Amino acid sequence: MLLDLSVELLQEIAFNLDSSDYRNFRAVCKDTSFAMEPLFFSTIVLSRQHLRLKSGHWILRSLASGETGWSKYAKTLRFARGNQINAWEEASRLSDTAMQELLTRALWSMMNINTFIWEVHEGVPMWQRDLICDYLRALPFLDDLQLTVEGVELSLGRLAGLRSLQITTPYWKECPMVQQVSHLATQSSRLTTLHVFGFTDWSELWSTLRRTNPQISLREISTNVITNQLLAYLSSYSGIEKLSLHRPDGGSLAKSDHLANSFFQTVLPQHSESLVGLACSARYESAWSFGTHNADLISNLLKLETLEMSVNAEDVVNIIEPSMNAVEILLRSVVHMPALRSLEIHSADAQEHRNVRYSNVIRRHHYEVYEAITATVTEFRSCNRSSAILRVDGHSYEIRPLRVEGASGSAAGEDGLFAYFQIDV
Template identity: 45%
Template sequence: MPLLNLCVELLLEIGNELPNTGQKNLRAACQYTDYAVAPLFFSSVVLKSNDLRRESSIWGMENLASGQSGWSVHARTLEIGPGTPKPEGEPVSNISEAALQELFTSALRSLSNVRSVVWVVTDEDPSWQRDVVSNFLRSLPLLTSLELSLERTDDFSLPRLSGLRSLKIMNPGRLPIHLTHPDSRAIARSRGLTSLNLSGFRDCATASAQLWSTLLEREIRLREISTTSISADLLTYLASYSGVEKLSMKGLGGGHYDHSNELAVTFYETVLPQHAESLVELTCPNIHENNWSFGAHSAGAIAKLRVLTSLDIGVNAQDVVHVGVGTNALDLLFKTVADLPALHTIAVSACHASPHRAAVEAAILSAMRSQRVPSRQQPYQLKLVEHDEHRPEPVVALAQDNLSFMRIVKFFVWLCLLRFCKSVLR
């Protein structure tokens, strides 16, 4: 099939399977492929905040500032943050600080179509750079997604943005962050916010209470929530409405034992039933053994999650190691989820701080090997997960049907590329 006979959408799918160099070669084939692949090739921009004085960086910012580059038209994603230091041999510009600030500002202004920004903030960033980026974010008319990573910094002011639908704030170093922790007023300005991810904060109990109270007061109903700070205010907020689709809570059980158990009981008895008809993904592994783990107290609530596709949960040693096979928490877990029609992924973990962790993990592996659910057309994706409280993201297992679909797409794409190469060689 001649390449020119392929529709733009198919060329985009082909380009999406290629590395950046492959996309560049496809654009160079002819004007039609250049037109088709340009939106993909220019879809993202990376600005290395620690390398702005390099000659190559200066040239790149000048190209952006001109407004004539493809990125000015097609860029939808922007990443700002430190990159891998380049070899010392590359020339460094002697541009003044004021001129560098003006050039950086002009380069950002040319990216007015950006919808998603990833910004890594460090203590090495000059104050003017933070101000320029914050002002740029406020000026973007189409910005809907912001991901902030606060690395090696203890003081940051969150820009007040009004159009966000997805906000992710990470603190990889788990340091005390003076962020107005996080600023509830700044977050609540985005009335259309549907996804919120707060990871790694260890000293924000009071401010997080203010955040959930503000969201509750302004009736902002999130559909996706990921947090490492669990509080009664969060559960009160979750119990106030229905419709959460993805819920991830990590670091469970890290506080006072009795208080943590009370929160767990409230969650399974009051909160989870509110979202039984909408919840697609539930992630709640815990650090210490307590009522957040799966057991008889939570089985009833889990059994009502009829649209759940992915479950990541922990089990207690006292419910596995010291209970006979056939009646322990693992047997109850698989019996409970057997009737969940949409479930395809189960991740089970031993509590991170459990002294019997090795024995629990061995029991989990044994249960997974023997697990059989004949009534299901597709087997479960079973995974033993070793959760680390310092790791911000869980291990994610893909469903088999998704993997099969992607294999088909890739096969078709490479078949088209093979035919194209043969036609060029002729």
């Protein structure tokens, strides 16, 4: 029976449940409720309603008492943007002084937080930003900081214990915290994961990392702004495991090709023995896409488990000779990559479509490319099997033994060849 199980086994069972089921599992009985507490209270989300409105202050007062499960078990704290506050709600809020005292007591009741997620913008009062930054610096176990920053600068100070740092800024605003984030990253000697997204040029960050703290060797990097400084940093050491260059582009074909050639020739070989995840699907057609120029370099990534790349139309559409078809070359490389479990192939936009709003000509371009990719995939034959799931234009494929028409039996009729079959129909 369920109630005969130990607390540890009950927690193991609960760990595999969806978070939406936690409440129901707690309601079974006192024993399951006790077993569920560390999971149920592991995450707490506070929105602007909790921080501004009297109707939301009950949770802050509960936290301030130090008697809730969150005070004991909370590991993840998220400050969400929340819904817009209307004039009637604004009139009912507490004074800043009362709110500051209440929020201080509520936050300092949760000192076991190791993951902090904050969506901060110009609408967040200055006193609140400063208070939360003070709290961040006081957390003894903080190792994962995820910030979405819109047009404000925070006084983060020194957070030396970070293992993971994520900074996201709007695509229409520069981040005013580049220098501060650069110092923060170099001060975090345990930092292994860094994600920076948005409109901001993070060249200073990569230069600072390379110059002032060479012993920090990041294992996971994600960014959407590719610069020479980033590539110089990546080529300065070995051992990166997950690298995501989101839609890399240099602003023109010449600059994109220059960055891509530098990446494939100088960066990728540095990490060929450690990479388990690589994503560099180009925004516009360029040398970032897969082709004969980088096929050998990609096929040498024998530890790779996930791969995401794009192809150029000229390398796929109306290519008669299979040996010149970029998708055919990629698939033949994949079957010799033993660790690969996921492969995504995308169509890059045409260079002439830069600064063109989405239109029929762009849709037609993608349609032609994806049609050519799909045709190559369905016609592909190999003597080798691959465990990688292939994803193209929203469809998934797996490679299976090809059987002779009319054959019967689970293994009968195999002709020694393997082919891709769609699995999401």
